[in-house]
Amino acid sequence: GQSLEQPSEVTAVEGAIVQINCTYQTSGFYGLSWYQQHDGGAPTFLSYNGLDGLEETGRFSSFLSRSDSYGYLLLQELQMKDSASYFCAVCNQGGKLIFGQGTELSVKP
Amino acid sequence: DSGVTQTPKHLITATGQRVTLRCSPRSGDLSVYWYQQSLDQGLQFLIQYYNGEERAKGNILERFSAQQFPDLHSELNLSSLELGDSALYFCASSPLGGGATETQYFGPGTRLLVL
Numbered sequence: 001g002q003s004l005e006q007p008s009e010v011t012a013v014e015g016a017i018v019q020i021n022c023t024y025q026t027s028g029f030y031g032l033s034w035y036q037q038h039d040g041g042a043p044t045f046l047s048y049n050g051l052d053g054l055e056e057t058g059r060f061s062s063f064l065s066r067s068d069s070y071g072y073l074l075l076q077e078l079q080m081k082d083s084a085s086y087f088c089a090v091c092n093q094g095g096k097l098i099f100g101q102g103t104e105l106s107v108k109p
Numbered sequence: 110d111s112g113v114t115q116t117p118k119h120l121i122t123a124t125g126q127r128v129t130l131r132c133s134p135r136s137g138d139l140s141v142y143w144y145q146q147s148l149d150q151g152l153q154f155l156i157q158y159y160n161g162e163e164r165a166k167g168n169i170l171e172r173f174s175a176q177q178f179p180d181l182h183s184e185l186n187l188s189s190l191e192l193g194d195s196a197l198y199f200c201a202s203s204p205l206g207g208g209a210t211e212t213q214y215f216g217p218g219t220r221l222l223v224l
Contacts, residue, residue, distance in 0.1 A: 031210070040197060042111060042215040043152065050210060087151060096165050097142075097213065099152040 002026040004100035006088055011106045012078055020073045020103045022088035030091045032064050032071045037102070038084045046073070046086075075105070083107045112136065113216035115200050121222045127188040130219045134181055134202030140164065141183040142213060143175055146197040158183055159206045187221070195223045 004024045012018040022032065031050040035043040047055055049064035049071060061074040075082055085102040092098060112135035122128055134141050143155040154167035158177035169175075172190075177183045187194060197220050201213040 030208070033212075040218070040220075042113075042199065042217050043201075044111070044215065045212045048210065048212070089152075091208070096154055096157070096167065096207070098154065099144075101151040 002090070002092065002098050004088055004090060004098065006100045006103045008101065009104045009106070011108060013108050014078055014080060016078050017074065017076050018078060018105065020086050020105070022071045022100055024069050024088070024090050026090045026092050026098060028092045029066070033089045033091060033097065034062055034073045035087045035089060036084050037087065043087065078107050080107050080109070111214040111216065113200060113202050113214050115216040115219050117219060118217065119220045121224065122190060123224055124190055124192060126190050127186065128190065128221065130185040130187070130198050132183045132185070132200030132216060135214055138202035138204050138214070139181065140203045140205065140207050141177055141181070142201040143183070143185050144199040144201065146199060152199065155185070157207060164206060190223045192223050195221055
């Protein structure tokens with residue numbers, strides 16, 4: 001079967017750094033993506049890792065270790081507007097995106 | 110604004126009824142995906158169409174069906190509705206057939222409430 005695990009909730013303060021972990025079990029793994037969703041709005045793409053290592057995009061970075069079936073999203077210099085749900089998603093054979101249950105990030109002043 | 114449009118934004122209906130949700134992909138995108146998001150749930154992949162043909166199928170119920178038309182817009186039909194079908198339904202599009210490196214662009218969603 002296929003499954004993804006990520007924490008349901010994370011809380012951090014403005015200006016801090018937070019890491020959201022994602023472990024997965026899937027067949028035919030091709031890559032790990034991260035999406036952000038604000039309160040019932042449209043999910044928006046944040047980053048993608050197809051190979052092991054770190055990808056950096058501004059304040060956000062994403063990491064993948066294929067051998068450990070593990071990845072994380074790192075958010076730096078947290079802002080209030082970063083309060084949202086963050087989903088990891090694995091792309092498997094056929095190009096289907098399988099999403100995790102999401103991590104709700106609350107940024108406090 | 111992702112460029113993906115969905116109508117209607119909200120839909121309230123009764124059990125046993127049938128509804129149709131509509132999606133227009135970004136200009137030039139060939140793939141359309143449908144997802145269901147129930148309260149406090151992740152996004153459940155339902156189905157993908159690429160250039161008019163069904164490309165991939167997820168956990169889509171037999172009561173649900175979809176199609177993609179020659180102009181590439183797509184419709185998701187939900188029939189014999191049950192209370193548990195109440196959810197946000199998202200459409201997404203991508204330029205080609207999907208794949209690991211293709212970003213999916215999501216529409217604003219249709220919020221369905223079945224009473």
